Amino acid sequence: MQPIIGLTVIVFMAGALAIGPAGAQTAAQAQTPGMGGAAAMHLLPGEEFLPSDVRAKQADDFDNPAYPYVEAGEATWSKSEGLNGKSCEDCHGPGSKSNVKQAAASYPKYVPSVGKIITLESRINICRRNGLNAPALQDISDQMIAMVAYLRWLSRGLPASVSAGGQAASVFERGSELFYAKIGLLQLSCAQCHNQKFGQKFGGETLSQGHALSYPVYSLSQRRMIPLHERFRMCNLLARAEPQPINAPDYVALELYLNWRSKQLTITAPGVRP
Ligand code: HEC
Numbered sequence: 691m692q693p694i695i696g697l698t699v700i701v702f703m704a705g706a707l708a709i710g711p712a713g714a715q716t717a718a719q720a721q722t723p724g725m726g727g728a729a730a731m732h733l734l735p736g737e738e739f740l741p742s743d744v745r746a747k748q749a750d751d752f753d754n755p756a757y758p759y760v761e762a763g764e765a766t767w768s769k770s771e772g773l774n775g776k777s778c779e780d781c782h783g784p785g786s787k788s789n790v791k792q793a794a795a796s797y798p799k800y801v802p803s804v805g806k807i808i809t810l811e812s813r814i815n816i817c818r819r820n821g822l823n824a825p826a827l828q829d830i831s832d833q834m835i836a837m838v839a840y841l842r843w844l845s846r847g848l849p850a851s852v853s854a855g856g857q858a859a860s861v862f863e864r865g866s867e868l869f870y871a872k873i874g875l876l877q878l879s880c881a882q883c884h885n886q887k888f889g890q891k892f893g894g895e896t897l898s899q900g901h902a903l904s905y906p907v908y909s910l911s912q913r914r915m916i917p918l919h920e921r922f923r924m925c926n927l928l929a930r931a932e933p934q935p936i937n938a939p940d941y942v943a944l945e946l947y948l949n950w951r952s953k954q955l956t957i958t959a960p961g962v963r964p
């Protein structure tokens with residue numbers, strides 16, 4: 691395997707001290723034996739762990755089976771829908787030009803009008819209800835997956851730029867605790883599989899570092915799109931733990947923590963996975 695970004699190093703301890711709340715540092719210290727105080731982890735994107743044909747499919751929009759979702763999202767962006775007779779574009783301008791280009795990289799984020807940390811899906815639904823006067827979509831509906839794929843595709847190449855402090859501090863701390871918590875019949879944490887064992891085989895798959903940057907992804911074996919929280923559910927099942935509902939507060943917290951953890955990598959959505 692050839693690390694393409696071998697020089698990108700994150701010092702988890704230093705990062706937690708600089709950006710995260712004190713609890714993140716304690717949780718990490720307590721539960722990463724072998725990755726003690728000064729330990730650093732080279733960040734490798736999920737694509738590094740893929741067979742080369744799958745990686746090539748993701749890199750080529752024409753061959754990427756998730757790309758039709760990007761196109762569907764793009765078409766919806768400028769189409770009027772709902773009782774106000776408006777489209778997303780009427781308020782935000784063309785997707786490629788507007789600030790929304792960076793938006794996907796900054797979620798989950800604190801949104802003052804609802805007073806909490808929300809995902810991009812929830813933000814889209816707020817705009818659907820308040821802006822379009824159209825019904826909210828389920829996070830796992832094709833239409834929502836398409837809009838998220840489009841907005842994250844617009845953010846391709848940008849680093850995830852979530853905030854872990856201020857209003858986000860307690861959710862961030864929860865996410866970091868969850869990442870190191872041993873759960874399920876197998877008593878496995880996210881960190882055990884994705885910080886300590888990446889590069890090793892688990893079942894038929896090669897463990898990656900568990901970054902969220904390519905989501906949503908198209909699964910070639912399941913022939914469908916997998917949104918991030920569904921990947922969390924799959925990972926919970928691998929540890930024989932009870933999965934939580936899509937958009938559960940714990941999953942929002944994990945998503946925030948993961949995006950902070952991969953800050954020095956860039957968004958590559960929509961991904962393709964075996
Ligand atoms: C009536 C005007 C209006 C319409 C229509 C509208 N929005 Fe918004 N949207 C806003 C406002 C106001 C905000 C909050 C201010 C901001 O962050 O730009 C916002 C914020 C957003 C954000 C977050 C931006 C950020 O940086 O955090 C996204 C993403 C978004 N809208 C997507 C959509 C999508 C997708 C649609 C169509 C389904 C849509 N909007 C329709 C007014 C609108």
Ligand code: HEC
Nearest residue numbers: 736878879880883892895896897898900901902925928929
């Ligand atoms: C038993 C080992 C195991 C545990 C525990 C586990 N995962 Fe995973 N995870 C996997 C496997 C296997 C895959 C698919 C191959 C890969 O990308 O690592 C995966 C994939 C992922 C991916 C997608 C990576 C990509 O690039 O496609 C994310 C994100 C992720 N896991 C997050 C988590 C989180 C968050 C937790 C804790 C709630 C967790 N995982 C716990 C085994 C595990």
